[in-house]
Amino acid sequence: MASDHEPVRHVPVLGRDAVDYLAPRDGGTYVDATFGAGGYSRAILKVPGTRVIAIDRDRTAIAGGFDLVDQSNGRLTLVEDRFSNLADVCNAQGLSTVDGIVMDVGVSSMQLDQSERGFSFRFNGPLDMRMGQDGPTAADVIAKASETDLANIIYIFGEERHSRAVARAIVAARREAPITTTRALADIVARVVRSKPNDIHPATRTFQALRIFVNEELDELHAALVGAEQMLKPGGRLVVVSFHSLEDRIVKNFLNERGRRGGGSRHLPEVDQVAPSFDILTKRPVVADDEEVETNPRSRSAKLRAAVRTAAPAHSETATFDWPQLADVMRGG
Template sequence: MVEEVLHWLDVKPGGFYVDGTAGGGGHSAAILDASAPDGRLIAIDRDPEALSTVRARLAEKAGERLTLVNANYSQAAEIIAERGERADGWLVDAGVSSHQLDEPSRGFSFQQPGPLDMRMGPDVPTLAEYLESTSREELARVIKVYGEVRGSWGVAGAILGAFSRGELKTTTDLADLVAAKQRGGSRKIHPATLVFQALRIAVNRELEHLEAAVRQIPKVVKPGGRAVFMSFHSLEDRIVKHTFRELADPCTCPRDFPRCACGKEPLVEVLTRQSVVAGDEEVQANPRARSARLRALKVLPHTHSDV
């Protein structure tokens, strides 16, 4: 959704932008091109491999216009504060990247055997370490809430039992176990898909970092600037939608009050009434874009710099 990102981010020559999820560098490259000749970009990613890819792809061409930072996008406010200048626009493309999914050694996919890893960066424990330290109650909660999987208690028990017996060595071992436990279901997707999603979210604390990032928007983006957040499943989109709404209407007064007494003013204006989705042509070229949901907002002028 490169064109949609550039449109809603309102990228202009000479602007200063932040790409919170550098990934393979596609959006970063487009922002640098659209902001040429003197636009600047900070590209952030928690995955050192992603930054190496972006560096090889863009560093020579962009020169000093591009700054790479190995961090989580939930640290964007700290990164911006160190530079003393808020951005004209901030993009966050949440979720797992195509490179991470396609590389078996990262442990995100069950299409080929890989290690029980699932880390988006070195700042979190591996899936194996997570399973070693978690309880059945917590794992069942993760599978139920993050994967919306029925029978989560039984699935959690089966996973931890097999893991403790040394029967889970690879991602395909885990997928086969889940498929056997979920046999008889009518899902059109592989039975392990949502369990893998839940485990990935838990290992990387994805939803926690996403909500923290959304709440930082007024600290990262200058008044009049924009933020664009892309999500790929309902849990992410719900966080973005609801937190955008809270920033746009922060009033805490009871609904029956005739006028606002709390004094909390809107910090942003939501620009997308509904989430923006990929067009048919893009979905045909990139089937993963089918799940993408884009939401955008504009930061309003405010009297306090410590929002």
């Protein structure tokens, strides 16, 4: 049971700002696309007459929200699914549009703190890293991926400049014995990536890369943004909190492209340009203030972006990403 001294991890990063931008109102229906510990859902439900559809692919998070469902008097619906499927989830609930969608992207503090989930090298545990219950684990990827694929994964998703050396070290180590624990992988990386005092742990970027890759986080985020564009009614609000540059870049580029208002030219008249589907509320991302950073260090890297849906049709979706795909790597190329 919660107490007056709940850990900081139960408080959403930039939670107050996120709810302010979401602006929930009596009678509105909202999607908490990344339920986690339920912080956004609780805040939305404090507004009388609101309804929340909350999504999480983590069964543990869903189970942890059952008490809140009971307290909500039918206003909260929990769904175990990927947030990339939010449009289908809403349709299954009989909804064709919603008034607002909020997303807190990436791994949660709760997941990082559970050694058995294998997200962090701070605790020794199985090299799993899956947010859900399905699909290959990080250990499976480490065992199966080619050296080239490993180097690409670690470079692209971890922005690790020593990615080739790390990949070589992993391949050499797995010839001797399977790499199945977080400590084993962290030790392998630490032998080839040197760090100075006060630097992040040498394995940080490699662990980030594997987590993003195993959970297909960047593809999921883009699909979720497309789903939000389809589901939001005119005037509906989208709020996204991200925690590293790869995520924020996807959100920023998506909103900029959807929010672009053409000035027209003799080569491309304005009437030929696609009408913007979003009006951007945050010209620059909202970041945590000093007080929040001091209370919750994880908020230091957080960026919030928000936008309002216009009455224009959703844009056609043509984006493809030139980065390794989980299914291809596990097939062997």
